[in-house]
Amino acid sequence: MPSNFDIKTHLPELQKLRHRLHAAAEVSGEEQKTAEIITDFLSATSPDELQKNIGGHGLLATYDSEEPGPHVLIRCELDGLPISDKIEADYESETDGVGHKCGHDGHMAVVAGVAKLLGKQQSRAGKVTLLFQPAEETGEGAARVIQDSQFQNLSPDYYFALHNLPGFPKHQVVVRNDTFAAASVGLIIRFEGATAHAAHPEEGNSPALAVAQTIQSFSAVPQFQVPLEKSAKVTVIHAALGERAFGTSPGNGTVMATLRTYEDELLAKLKDHCIQIAEGYADTFDLGIDVEWVEEFPATVNNAEAVKIIEAATDKAGSEIYHKKEPFSWSEDFGHFTKKYKGAMFGLGAGKNHPALHAQTYDFPDEIIATGISMFMQIINETIDRS
Numbered sequence: 001m002p003s004n005f006d007i008k009t010h011l012p013e014l015q016k017l018r019h020r021l022h023a024a025a026e027v028s029g030e031e032q033k034t035a036e037i038i039t040d041f042l043s044a045t046s047p048d049e050l051q052k053n054i055g056g057h058g059l060l061a062t063y064d065s066e067e068p069g070p071h072v073l074i075r076c077e078l079d080g081l082p083i084s085d086k087i088e089a090d091y092e093s094e095t096d097g098v099g100h101k102c103g104h105d106g107h108m109a110v111v112a113g114v115a116k117l118l119g120k121q122q123s124r125a126g127k128v129t130l131l132f133q134p135a136e137e138t139g140e141g142a143a144r145v146i147q148d149s150q151f152q153n154l155s156p157d158y159y160f161a162l163h164n165l166p167g168f169p170k171h172q173v174v175v176r177n178d179t180f181a182a183a184s185v186g187l188i189i190r191f192e193g194a195t196a197h198a199a200h201p202e203e204g205n206s207p208a209l210a211v212a213q214t215i216q217s218f219s220a221v222p223q224f225q226v227p228l229e230k231s232a233k234v235t236v237i238h239a240a241l242g243e244r245a246f247g248t249s250p251g252n253g254t255v256m257a258t259l260r261t262y263e264d265e266l267l268a269k270l271k272d273h274c275i276q277i278a279e280g281y282a283d284t285f286d287l288g289i290d291v292e293w294v295e296e297f298p299a300t301v302n303n304a305e306a307v308k309i310i311e312a313a314t315d316k317a318g319s320e321i322y323h324k325k326e327p328f329s330w331s332e333d334f335g336h337f338t339k340k341y342k343g344a345m346f347g348l349g350a351g352k353n354h355p356a357l358h359a360q361t362y363d364f365p366d367e368i369i370a371t372g373i374s375m376f377m378q379i380i381n382e383t384i385d386r387s
C-alpha cells in the first residue's frame with residue numbers, strides 16, 4: 001500500500017456517491033435502497049468477501065492481503081433520520097420528512113473511499129473489514145450486528161469509527177481517552193387509571209397527578225441522586241394525559257424521558273431511581289403501571305491502545321489533533337462495540353459554523369471526505385506497523 005494514497009482521483013466519484021445516498025435517505029431499519037447503492041459500489045471494488053443482511057440491511061466487505069497481520073474493522077452507518085431535509089442542493093432528499101441529518105451519507109462515502117483504495121491495492125498485511133451498519137440512530141443496529149452469526153465469525157482485532165463534528169474546525173481530528181460519548185436510554189412510563197365523566201372525576205381514577213408529579217420528580221433526579229463530580233441528565237421529552245375530550249376525566253397517562261450519563265454504572269442507578277419514583281406514584285394514586293425501556297446506548301468508551309493508533313495516524317495524515325476534555329453528551333451505538341471489543345471512535349471537524357447534527361439545514365461537508373479516508377488508511381498502516 002503506497003504511503004501517499006491516491007485519494008484525489010476518486011473524490012469526484014465519492015462525492016457523487018454521497019449525493020446519491022443523501023437523496024435516497026432512509027430511516028433506521030429501512031435502509032434497503034441505501035444498502036443496494038453501497039452493494040453496487042463495493043462489488044466494483046472486488047472485495048474478497050461481501051456479506052449482506054447483517055443485523056438487518058448491514059453489509060460487511062472484507063479485503064484480505066493474505067499476509068499475516070492485524071484484522072481491522074472500520075464501521076460507518078447506513079441510516080438517515082425522520083427529519084425534513086432543508087438544504088439548497090440538487091441532491092435534496094427524495095423522501096418527505098426523511099433526511100441524512102447526521103452525516104451518515106458522508107461517513108459512508110469515506111468508508112467507500114477506503115474500499116476503493118483497498119480494492120485497487122490490498123493493505124501490506126492483515127485484513128480489513130468494512131462494516132456498513134444499519135439502525136444507528138435508534139441504538140438497535142450495532143447490537144443486532146454483534147448478534148449476527150456472519151459477524152461473529154469475523155473476530156477482528158481492532159474496531160474504528162469516526163463521526164463528523166459541526167462546531168469544530170474542518171479536518172480537525174478530535175480524540176479522547178476513555179469515555180468518548182455518553183450512555184443514554186429512553187424510558188416510557190404508562191399509568192393506567194379509569195375514565196369517568198368530567199362532571200364526576202371522583203367516580204374514575206385520573207392519572208393527572210401521577211403524571212405531573214412524575215415529571216417534577218424525574219427532573220429532580222440528577223440534583224438529588226448524582227454526586228457533584230459526575231454528570232447526569234433526566235430529560236422529560238414527552239407527556240400525555242387522556243384524550244382531547246372536555247366531557248371526560250382521563251383514564252391513562254404517559255411520561256417519556258431520556259436518561260443520560262457518562263458511565264454505564266451511573267445510568268443503571270438512575271434507571272432504578274426513575275422506576276422507584278414512578279412505581280411510588282402508581283402506588284400512591286392506585287394506578288396500574290407499565291414500564292418500557294427503548295433506544296439504549298451504552299457509553300462509547302475508547303480503548304487506550306486504539307486511541308494511540310488514532311493519534312499516530314493523525315500525525316501521519318498531517319491533520320490537526322484536539323484532545324477533548326469532556327466526553328460528548330450525545331450517544332452513539334458504537335458503544336456496543338467498544339463495550340465488547342478493542343476499539344475507538346474519533347471526531348472529524350465539519351466546520352466551526354456548520355449547522356448542528358440533526359438540524360434540518362445540516363448537510364455533510366464534502367471537503368472532509370478525503371481527510372476521513374486518509375485517517376482510516378493511516379490507522380490501518382499504524383496497526384500493521386505495531387503488529
Ligand SMILES: [Zn+2]
Binds near residue numbers: 101357
Ligand atoms: Zn445522529
Ligand SMILES: [Zn+2]
Binds near residue numbers: 103
Ligand atoms: Zn450519527
